[in-house]
Amino acid sequence: MNRRAAVLVAAAVLASGCGLESSFALPFQVGPGSIRPVPELAGVEIAVGSKDFTENQVLGYVAEVALAAAGAEVRDMTNIQGSNSSRQALLSGDIDLSWDYTGTGWISYLGNTEPIPDERAQFEAVRDADLARNGLRWLEHSAVDNTYAFAVTGSYAREHGLRTTSDMVALIRQDPARGVFCLETEFAGRDDGFPGVAAAYGFDPRATQVKTFGIGTIYTAISTGLCDFGEVFTTDGRIRALDLVVLEDDRNFFPRYNAAVVLRQEFHEAHPEVARVLAPVTAALDNDTIRALNAEVDVDGRDPAAVARDWMVREGFVTVPSG
Known part of the structure; x- marks a missing residue:
């Protein structure tokens, strides 16, 4: 178990809603690439969470790397155990943003029983309902569909x-x-x-x-x-x-589980630059890409933070300072 995983397992979300107990900064530095410093985000503290499985951790670190390159002070709150705990951490303000999945939002959080087969329609239904009911803003969904x-x-x-x-x-x-x-x-x-x-x-x-x-x-x-x-x-x-x-689900039986960044509407209104920083990163992600990144962790044994950083470097979003 890596350092971040060990700490955040110990610092589980409390049932009383008192929140998460620990966080870390990114264990490395990144510099600007196509993501440039954003003056409005300079020094802004942003807590990024994730669930406790490989893909969601990688996506969490992708967001952290992007925001760090833009100048934010990132707090690493990845590896929260369970979807409900991660969701509660976002609602309570213990974290400021995380990646979630449209099918999970529609069925598990919003209580619907019938999925919407079309991924765009599924995203829009979740986006609109979660904002109206819970004040949560879903940013544009990615092509990553973990169904x-x-x-x-x-x-x-x-x-x-x-x-x-x-x-x-x-x-x-x-x-x-x-x-x-x-x-x-x-x-x-x-x-x-x-x-x-x-x-x-x-x-x-x-x-x-x-x-x-x-x-x-x-x-x-x-x-x-x-x-x-x-x-x-x-x-x-x-x-x-x-x-x-x-095999392609050619009759669209299974729900769509497109990954998207979710944040509280009040945080989005205070820092609209976050959405602009993350938009091109989200657009670059698809199933082939995330499968390869997941394999680097689950098959090759690499740290998800390093996997996320290296992909961001390869894509030109960020750079690694010399030395």
């Missing part, structure tokens, strides 16, 4: 001409023995999981063979041939590392 999908090995996809979930269904109808799935226990029984997929795509889930695993184990199970198809998150770094192919 569910089925994946197969690259060789299996090429052998059977698989590109979409409909292709998968056609194959298992033709040869039911091919319908071997690796799924999480919860996903296997949820209406918005495997049974719902079966209903939407028109196949009988009872005619398939389901093996249940923890989500982290499923990627290896697919790659080693324990199953033909596996449930994955579309931006997981292990997809790229294990040469897996994500």
